[in-house]
Amino acid sequence: MITVLCANAGVDKTYEVENFAVGGFYHPRRTITAPGGKGINVARVLKTLGQPVVVTGFAGGNNGRFLTQHLRSSGIQADFVPIGEESRVVISIIDGAQGTQTRVDEVGPLVTPSEVDRLRRKWDRLLDRSDLAVIAGSAPRGVSLDLYGELVETARKKKAPLILDAHDELLARALSARPVVIKPNLSELQRLVNGQLSVPDGVVEAGKQLVGDGINVVVTSLGARGAIAVTDKHGIWWARPPKVKVVNSVGSGDALVAGFAAASMERKPFDERLRLAVAAGTANAATFGAGACSEQEISKLLPEVKLKRLDAVEQAESAEQ
Ligand SMILES: Nc1ncnc2c1ncn2[C@@H]1O[C@H](COP(=O)(O)OP(=O)(O)OP(=O)(O)O)[C@@H](O)[C@H]1O
Ligand SMILES: [Mg+2]
Structure with a gap:
């Protein structure tokens, strides 16, 4: 449940x-x-x-x-x-x-x-x-x-x-209680760290700091650019959605949270959690109404989400040492 x-x-x-x-x-x-x-x-x-x-x-x-x-x-x-x-x-x-x-x-x-x-x-x-x-x-x-x-x-x-998806003071003041996952969008993350952030580097740096403070997973959603996840144990990922005809983007972040939660319940590996998250967010953007996307639409988009590991260079470096 x-x-x-x-x-x-x-x-x-x-x-x-x-x-x-x-x-x-x-x-x-x-x-x-x-x-x-x-x-x-x-x-x-x-x-x-x-x-x-x-x-x-x-x-x-x-x-x-x-x-x-x-x-x-x-x-x-x-x-x-x-x-x-x-x-x-x-x-x-x-x-x-x-x-x-x-x-x-x-x-x-x-x-x-x-x-x-x-x-x-x-x-x-x-x-x-x-x-x-x-x-x-x-x-x-x-x-x-x-x-x-x-x-x-x-x-x-x-x-x-x-999983906490809130913004401003409600988010900032909850961080010391260490939610396992937080899901800001880019502007919410910028307000949290009080500065402009570049994509992907600035977002990754801010995510690393939050992970250093005890949050296990920071998923920052970026609208049409997908989402970047910085994690304590599962690396750093950028999931990019396919191009869709956007009908309504309201609630796309909420759909993303649901996709992530559902895949977590199914104990899917981390990259698959992020994939389902971004597929659900994108399905929402392509559907009229917030949270009204269909299972078929989500499944259709799932294989089209491109996952890239952003810490691959760091991984290769540490393997060499
Ligand atoms: N224009 C778009 N094209 C494709 N996918 C999109 C688009 N907009 C949103 N998405 C998908 O939805 C996810 C979440 O979107 P976004 O970053 O806009 O969330 P948000 O600002 O938290 O939205 P809300 O709070 O209204 O639910 C994105 O990571 C992406 O997968
Ligand atoms: Mg949101």
Whole structure:
């Protein structure tokens, strides 16, 4: 079982509108209303990949009921902490003609200290029956910036490897609890190390520092350029996806996390974990909707992901010595 924390779960409304412009009036060509939030995207792709998954977080009001019921009816276990305020709605307007995405994000609920305590206790119980844990995305107002660090600590105590995909303070403050895997994208990694990074050298150097600080695996996603993984025991890799027609890149990082988690559950070798991660991310980019990619699309892309070992020179040098 994989437990996924989606602390900022809400309802995503995605509208497809051609030639969208500010001040216009539109009937969307297509509308999708679905549970949303980074962790939910991860859970959806895990389900697609055949992994048993339970998703937790906060859910309130009609939106909270909608998201819980919708997840359950699509076969994903939902075990949220009920909250007093309404879960948020996020609107995305996808314009295929202009290649733009416009987002309107509600600020979302303020959670109370006792609701956060209930989440801590739920996390504790869920991890007793989990082989792997994922924390993805931001957290609502009312949550301490130290919460993810605490939850990483719990996972460590319960021996559940944890993948953390968060950014800014929530990520920075969780690092001392040593999540097994972190998955920043390039700009998140740059903000973490407070500087511009070149690809691949700067990304590799930053990854090495984080691994030196006790993170086992740093996977930095690079959009169309794939992902670079720096690891403690499995070397340094760059996985590049094939060229695809991009429909929507939102949630591609979440799909990548799901692919990595699924391959980890199957105890695949490290390079195969990264391959499935990048195939899932790319399948998401080629599909309308976040986390809506199919198993067939992922399988089709899998052999097309190119893997290159970036520490081959270092390896050869150490073999010579
Ligand atoms: N334009 C693209 N073409 C091919 N693959 C892509 C593209 N954009 C994203 N991907 C795939 O998805 C993975 C993750 O993408 P990205 O780096 O954009 O994640 P992210 O910024 O964390 O996204 P999000 O947080 O919205 O989920 C990439 O490593 C790559 O495999
Ligand atoms: Mg991301």
